[in-house]
Amino acid sequence: MGRRPAATARRVGISAALCLTLLLLQAIALPGIAFAALVNPDTLELKSVQAFRHLIEPNDFLLLVHYNIYYSANQPDDLASTTFMVRLLDGNTTLGSTTPYPFYNDGYDEGCSALYWSAGSAPLWGGNYTARIDGNPTMFSAPSMTQSPLTSGDYTTETTQDAIRDDLKSYLLAVANDLEVDWGMTGQLHFYSSAGTVFSPAGEAYFASAIRGLRNMCPSLFSLQLIEPTVQLGNYTQAQAEAYKARFDGTPVGDAIDGIGTFLGGISAQLVTTMLCVLGLLGVVVLCAIKHQKATPGFLIGFPILLVATPMGMFSFPLLGVICLLSVLNIGYFWFFRHGSG
Numbered sequence: 165m166g167r168r169p170a171a172t173a174r175r176v177g178i179s180a181a182l183c184l185t186l187l188l189l190q191a192i193a194l195p196g197i198a199f200a201a202l203v204n205p206d207t208l209e210l211k212s213v214q215a216f217r218h219l220i221e222p223n224d225f226l227l228l229v230h231y232n233i234y235y236s237a238n239q240p241d242d243l244a245s246t247t248f249m250v251r252l253l254d255g256n257t258t259l260g261s262t263t264p265y266p267f268y269n270d271g272y273d274e275g276c277s278a279l280y281w282s283a284g285s286a287p288l289w290g291g292n293y294t295a296r297i298d299g300n301p302t303m304f305s306a307p308s309m310t311q312s313p314l315t316s317g318d319y320t321t322e323t324t325q326d327a328i329r330d331d332l333k334s335y336l337l338a339v340a341n342d343l344e345v346d347w348g349m350t351g352q353l354h355f356y357s358s359a360g361t362v363f364s365p366a367g368e369a370y371f372a373s374a375i376r377g378l379r380n381m382c383p384s385l386f387s388l389q390l391i392e393p394t395v396q397l398g399n400y401t402q403a404q405a406e407a408y409k410a411r412f413d414g415t416p417v418g419d420a421i422d423g424i425g426t427f428l429g430g431i432s433a434q435l436v437t438t439m440l441c442v443l444g445l446l447g448v449v450v451l452c453a454i455k456h457q458k459a460t461p462g463f464l465i466g467f468p469i470l471l472v473a474t475p476m477g478m479f480s481f482p483l484l485g486v487i488c489l490l491s492v493l494n495i496g497y498f499w500f501f502r503h504g505s506g
Contacts, residue, residue, distance in 0.1 A: 204308040207234035213295045213312050215319045216332050219381040225286035227252055227279040230339050231297050233272045244271025247303045252279055253294045259287050265374040274346040276339050278375040290319055329382045340367055362387045437478035444469050
């Protein structure tokens with residue numbers, strides 16, 4: 165009996181050692197728990213910060229940050245979207261955060277990041293906020309940080325949407341020019357066109373991804389733009405139609421048409437001419453069938469009669485539309501269904 169407490173203690177000790185070992189291994193294996201101890205960049209700076217509003221809706225808020233994360237050596241293998249964060253702070257409160265977009269050099273060197281708020285959640289315009297970029301604390305043992313308090317000059321002074329969008333365009337084209345120099349790709353992010361200076365396909369790919377909704381915020385930055393046309397409704401009258409109705413009055417043609425209408429029970433002149441056009445078309449079809457044993461060429465020859473008579477007011481537009489529809493259905497049957505009908 166004396167050995168049982170010793171054996172139990174030994175088993176408890178072994179179990180405790182195993183638990184501690186498992187906890188240690190788990191702590192090492194969990195991502196972000198073990199410090200990767202990445203090297204801080206040689207340069208971490210906010211080159212400029214600019215705030216805009218009224219871009220998509222009244223009182224929305226866009227913050228643009230032009231940053232520089234430069235490594236002369238030991239650049240992390242991880243993307244900058246994993247290793248660094250861009251934030252807007254109100255004191256110690258984070259109002260919003262984002263990460264660099266890994267377009268060129270995995271997001272390192274110079275770049276542009278954006279924070280956007282709709283009107284319902286936008287920070288107070290002109291507030292004493294701080295833009296900040298710092299290393300991810302799970303990736304650095306002692307991450308570097310730089311920040312820039314927003315001043316009155318960092319807020320656009322324009323008040324109308326068109327003027328604010330022009331201000332945004334000027335700012336982003338200036339940033340694009342700086343990025344081209346830093347990335348060694350001069351002339352590849354923007355170019356001059358008949359519509360003014362716009363982003364190149366590479367510029368569109370980068371800025372539209374780094375700044376979500378940019379196409380709606382500033383359409384003039386893009387070579388293909390969505391523009392809502394201005395439509396002015398015309399004031400159309402029936403004056404010409406009335407003139408067409410009376411053009412045969414007092415002529416032998418008009419008297420003949422009126423006589424036929426009276427003979428047929430007082431029908432309108434247009435109905436009389438419509439009947440005459442149909443009879444003319446059928447006459448051409450019958451003659452063609454008698455001479456060539458085929459009616460189809462007669463329709464092809466006679467149909468222009470209706471096309472000429474309609475704008476002259478001698479044939480009904482709605483009836484011409486019905487005939488055209490039936491013709492299309494007949495052509496469709498002839499080309500696609502005739503051979504499959506069995």
